[in-house]
């Protein structure tokens with residue numbers, strides 16, 4: 050073997066070892082683990098398999114993007130993970146707890162204390178100000194952060210006293226993100242958070258989510274149909290026909306401001 054051939058082989062061995070180590074570390078660090086989770090909706094005589102024995106793992110502090118076509122089962126997976134829906138079969142572990150074993154009281158506490166949700170439409174209370182909307186959500190959870198501080202972090206220091214109707218779509222989405230973050234949740238789950246926003250505003254919202262994940266070490270999962278966004282994630286989960294069709298890790302995720310689509 051030539052000297053170059055030898056060096057190339059050594060490099061390959063080192064790269065493979067690193068990949069193997071990363072996979073092992075991921076398996077030990079799984080913060081979220083879905084194991085053969087299925088969701089079947091019974092519509093009269095017809096069974097609809099929205100999720101079909103899906104399995105994946107997520108480590109703590111990761112920024113995860115879930116992509117897939119319409120009807121693939123993305124929202125169903127997120128709702129099961131967030132305790133808004135229950136799996137027909139399979140197990141879901143979050144931070145070492147099997148949430149598929151929870152009764153309805155435990156699920157309520159889980160949704161209240163551990164999960165932050167961000168939806169496509171902001172669902173703010175129209176007759177409460179930005180600050181009051183955030184404070185309202187915090188009243189029901191265990192370890193809330195300071196509402197004013199969080200609104201400052203999302204760039205709304207000057208708009209705390211405004212009602213939703215006085216805010217732009219992007220600003221309203223910032224309030225809803227602040228509301229979710231103020232709960233100091235274990236998981237921040239976002240279902241098409243930029244679906245109702247224009248290009249630039251959508252980008253700013255994704256940057257905010259990416260920044261919050263990095264600064265707070267929070268585990269953030271974002272559903273999107275836009276596959277151009279996948280480079281911004283640590284982990285990309287492709288969902289098709291209710292199951293994972295592919296999964297990839299980005300060792301060097303791209304800051305969202307460098308992504309064009």
Ligand SMILES: Nc1ncnc2c1ncn2[C@@H]1O[C@H](COP(=O)(O)OP(=O)(O)OP(=O)(O)O)[C@@H](O)[C@H]1O
Pocket residue numbers: 090092097098099100117118119120121122123124125126274
């Ligand atoms: N409550 C329900 N009852 C019956 N069928 C449902 C229910 N919720 C979802 N489904 C079906 O399960 C499948 C997956 O739906 P889901 O909403 O998870 O897809 P999605 O990937 O989020 O799609 P989209 O990108 O359009 O939001 C679809 O065929 C849908 O019609």
Ligand SMILES: [Mg+2]
Pocket residue numbers: 123124125240
């Ligand atoms: Mg959906």
